[in-house]
Amino acid sequence: MTMGTGFYFMKNTKIGRIILVIVWFFHIIYFLFGIKTIKDNKNEIKSIQTDMNF
Numbered sequence: 896m897t898m899g900t901g902f903y904f905m906k907n908t909k910i911g912r913i914i915l916v917i918v919w920f921f922h923i924i925y926f927l928f929g930i931k932t933i934k935d936n937k938n939e940i941k942s943i944q945t946d947m948n949f
Contacts, residue, residue, distance in 0.1 A: 898919055905911035 898915055902915050
């Protein structure tokens with residue numbers, strides 16, 4: 896949303912729009928490949944629950 900607003904207000908500034916597109920592109924690449932999630936491990940969850948007496 897914020898980048899879209901910046902893109903709109905830079906309608907007369909071609910280099911500003913180019914920079915915003917580059918930044919947006921690298922954000923998407925980072926979110927797709929850079930952020931790792933924790934895998935669900937049911938055995939580990941059961942072990943923790945037995946240790947906590949659930």
